[in-house]
Amino acid sequence: MRAEAVGNRLKLQHLKIVMAVAEWGSMQKAAKHLAISQPVVSKMIADLEDILGVRLFDRSPRGVELTAYGRTLLKRSLAIFDDLRTGVDEIKFMADPAAGQLRFGSTEPLTAGFGAAVMERVWRQYPRVDFRVVQADSATLIEHELPERRIELAVVPLLNVPDDDELETTILFQDRLRVVAGATNRLAKRRRVTLAELIEEPWCLAPSPLGSLVNEGFRTAGLKAPRIAVTTTTSHLLFRLLESGRFVGHFGDKLLSFNVNRFALKKLPIELPIQPFVVAVITLKNRTISPVAQVFINHAIDVARPLADRDADASKEQSRLAAGRRRA
Numbered sequence: 001m002r003a004e005a006v007g008n009r010l011k012l013q014h015l016k017i018v019m020a021v022a023e024w025g026s027m028q029k030a031a032k033h034l035a036i037s038q039p040v041v042s043k044m045i046a047d048l049e050d051i052l053g054v055r056l057f058d059r060s061p062r063g064v065e066l067t068a069y070g071r072t073l074l075k076r077s078l079a080i081f082d083d084l085r086t087g088v089d090e091i092k093f094m095a096d097p098a099a100g101q102l103r104f105g106s107t108e109p110l111t112a113g114f115g116a117a118v119m120e121r122v123w124r125q126y127p128r129v130d131f132r133v134v135q136a137d138s139a140t141l142i143e144h145e146l147p148e149r150r151i152e153l154a155v156v157p158l159l160n161v162p163d164d165d166e167l168e169t170t171i172l173f174q175d176r177l178r179v180v181a182g183a184t185n186r187l188a189k190r191r192r193v194t195l196a197e198l199i200e201e202p203w204c205l206a207p208s209p210l211g212s213l214v215n216e217g218f219r220t221a222g223l224k225a226p227r228i229a230v231t232t233t234t235s236h237l238l239f240r241l242l243e244s245g246r247f248v249g250h251f252g253d254k255l256l257s258f259n260v261n262r263f264a265l266k267k268l269p270i271e272l273p274i275q276p277f278v279v280a281v282i283t284l285k286n287r288t289i290s291p292v293a294q295v296f297i298n299h300a301i302d303v304a305r306p307l308a309d310r311d312a313d314a315s316k317e318q319s320r321l322a323a324g325r326r327r328a
Helices: 003-009 013-023 029-035 036-053 070-095 110-125 138-145 209-220 235-243 292-326
Strands: 055-060 065-066 101-107 128-135 153-158 167-175 178-180 203-205 226-232 248-252 265-267 277-284
Touching: 013 029, 013 036, 013 065, 013 070, 029 036, 036 138, 055 265, 065 070, 101 110, 101 292, 110 128, 110 153, 110 235, 110 292, 138 153, 138 265, 153 292, 167 292, 178 209, 178 235, 203 235, 209 248, 226 235, 235 248, 235 265
Parallel strands: 101 128, 101 153, 203 226, 203 248
Antiparallel strands: 055 065, 153 277, 167 277, 178 248, 178 265
16 A cells, blocks of 8 residues: 555554553553553554554464564654654743753763753753653663653763664763772772772672673782672662771762762772773664753753863873973
């Protein structure tokens, strides 16, 4: 059937029912969720299959399951409804620039520090903007929450920039993990600390690719892995434990600046032999972002600019020192 003919017969209600049946795995459950009868759902699915000339669901006594055709239609249906929602949000934002809503995802440590700083800047300009924040690890946000359009953008730490044609990456700044302890920790008063001295210290680590860099640093130095006393993804718990003076842990050097006034912490005088990471905003290339999302990204770049400038200044200083050594 020609695309024009399909367009004339296909309705948004068809797509809404496909999405509900796919979500619930049952026409009966989908009908209950949509507050319509099951025969109506069955007829709408049958009509849509007739329009497209393909089977969208495989039926069995256990329920229904999307076919390859159905999965393709579901993906585009999610995009259509998401674009409609974005269009409505854009109109509302044009009518009242002070209001709007943004669904974004981030890791807990990033949200608590950098993310909160960006939201504060947005609220100064647009006080009635609402945020719906999804906290998860970077992989979950990039591989599931974002492509499934449950969030509009992700602010995440990355060891490597995703090599994906469907993703748009805006790098905000580069950072390095630093070893951190409470101000009362005996190591905090030292002028020099070696990696070997930290093997038997009780560590607090995050169960993430960034947390795994700590073990990698010990291996690179030819040392055994340190003792892991606590594993947590919650920065508040991490900092409270470090404040006790009993533990050592890790945190991004620049990200730590968002928490220095809240906790009595100190970076230990040691460099971990590990690669840096970046903090970036990830969006979908084939998705028109809302005005609120663009405002958020612009403010994120502004908040990150002083952090990124520190790298540029350090690079200039290294180049100046190197030039001085060559002249000498």
